[in-house]
Amino acid sequence: MRDTYVLSGARLATMEAEGSYGLVEDGAIAIQGDEILWCGARGALPDTYAACPSTDLNGRLVTPGFIDCHTHIVFGGDRAGEFEMRLEGASYEEVAKAGGGIVSTVTATRAASLDALVTGALPRLDALIAEGVSTVEVKSGYGLDRETELNMLRAARRLAEHRDVTVKTTFLGAHAVPADYAGRADAYLDEVCLPTLRAAHAEGLVDAVDGFCEGIAFSAAQIAKVFDVAAELGLPVKLHAEQLSHQGGTKLAAERGALSVDHVEYATEADARAMAASGSVAVLLPGAFYTIRETQVPPVAEFRMHGVPMALATDCNPGSSPLTSLLLTLNMGCTLFRLTPEEALAGVTRNAARALGMQDRGRIAPGLRADLAVWDVSRPAELAYRIGFNPLYARVMGGKMEVRT
Numbered sequence: 001m002r003d004t005y006v007l008s009g010a011r012l013a014t015m016e017a018e019g020s021y022g023l024v025e026d027g028a029i030a031i032q033g034d035e036i037l038w039c040g041a042r043g044a045l046p047d048t049y050a051a052c053p054s055t056d057l058n059g060r061l062v063t064p065g066f067i068d069c070h071t072h073i074v075f076g077g078d079r080a081g082e083f084e085m086r087l088e089g090a091s092y093e094e095v096a097k098a099g100g101g102i103v104s105t106v107t108a109t110r111a112a113s114l115d116a117l118v119t120g121a122l123p124r125l126d127a128l129i130a131e132g133v134s135t136v137e138v139k140s141g142y143g144l145d146r147e148t149e150l151n152m153l154r155a156a157r158r159l160a161e162h163r164d165v166t167v168k169t170t171f172l173g174a175h176a177v178p179a180d181y182a183g184r185a186d187a188y189l190d191e192v193c194l195p196t197l198r199a200a201h202a203e204g205l206v207d208a209v210d211g212f213c214e215g216i217a218f219s220a221a222q223i224a225k226v227f228d229v230a231a232e233l234g235l236p237v238k239l240h241a242e243q244l245s246h247q248g249g250t251k252l253a254a255e256r257g258a259l260s261v262d263h264v265e266y267a268t269e270a271d272a273r274a275m276a277a278s279g280s281v282a283v284l285l286p287g288a289f290y291t292i293r294e295t296q297v298p299p300v301a302e303f304r305m306h307g308v309p310m311a312l313a314t315d316c317n318p319g320s321s322p323l324t325s326l327l328l329t330l331n332m333g334c335t336l337f338r339l340t341p342e343e344a345l346a347g348v349t350r351n352a353a354r355a356l357g358m359q360d361r362g363r364i365a366p367g368l369r370a371d372l373a374v375w376d377v378s379r380p381a382e383l384a385y386r387i388g389f390n391p392l393y394a395r396v397m398g399g400k401m402e403v404r405t
């Protein structure tokens with residue numbers, strides 16, 4: 001068959017079904033263009049593919065391409081000074097109240113040109129790609145004015161012109177109340193955030209709508225107004241909820257059929273039940289938990305009990321999670337949240353795809369996109385077990401294989 005090739009001699013973690021790696025020993029994958037045509041045991045490869053060029057992977061492990069389903073990689077400036085403040089004893093919330101935190105990144109992001117935003121994000125994106133990431137979600141939310149929110153989304157879209165990666169953009173205008181609207185969150189939503197959402201949607205810049213439901217950000221009632229506009233525009237929603245305290249954002253997000261509810265350290269069993277009913281994914285962000293030295297662990301046992309799919313993501317941002325490694329995120333998910341390595345791997349493949357509403361990736365199966373990662377390990381648990389070691393051998397992106405040099 002024309003333009004078709006076969007990867008063979010690999011151990012496949014297909015991630016096909018909940019609760020298992022879906023391992024295939026001595027597997028083969030037939031790829032045509034950017035699509036997986038067939039996968040299974042090498043011995044069962046249909047004759048149709050016998051004459052196709054074939055690459056032997058010598059027993060390496062193949063997983064779906066990694067998906068980082070929650071990032072803020074587009075921003076200006078850095079927050080190393082705040083890191084020092086926190087080491088001297090200030091809490092994340094105290095730093096935010098003292099004019100640091102999200103608002104300080106807003107100042108730097110507003111001062112950055114579109115080109116500077118792209119240039120600044122590329123090294124972070126490259127770090128993710130170097131560990132097998134093929135799809136990355138990028139949020140706005142450090143502009144908090146019309147022009148800068150639009151520029152952040154334009155910069156995010158442009159990343160995909162500079163690198164071979166799929167970018168999904170999320171509008172996060174309801175991330176913080178900007179200084180000039182201090183104490184007037186509703187006015188900020190009505191006058192800036194919601195009109196900007198409409199403008200961004202009109203420019204084709206928005207794949208989903210997010211918000212930060214927290215004591216230092218927006219109430220559930222305020223987020224509901226943002227979700228109303230998202231619904232009117234036909235956009236899916238997701239929410240940063242119950243990260244630092246319980247505010248009821250999860251319940252709201254579940255009622256609105258959110259793709260995902262993210263952080264969720266302070267979520268309750270009732271929240272887990274609501275998420276199971278709405279099919280919302282719990283996106284766990286151990287990098288933020290670690291950085292702010294949170295002690296409340298998300299209710300993983302309740303998510304398991306009620307069948308809430310769990311994803312893992314870097315939450316890469318300059319304040320609470322300056323993390324650009326999904327491999328380290330796997331390790332943290334297991335060590336800090338007690339996920340199994342299988343749950344962790346599902347969290348950056350199958351369930352991460354679901355958190356982005358993407359059905360065409362996140363598993364190795366016929367008809368799906370040929371986004372794969374080839375690893376120099378034999379057991380999938382090795383991906384989560386090591387700390388600071390990158391065993392990526394090659395990335396297959398839309399069917400194109402690049403061996404790492």
Ligand code: DI6
Nearest residue numbers: 102212240288317318319320
């Ligand atoms: N939760 C977070 O962890 C990030 N945003 C959010 O809503 C923090 C963003 C920052 O500190 O810059």
Ligand code: FE
Nearest residue numbers: 070072240315
């Ligand atoms: Fe976040």
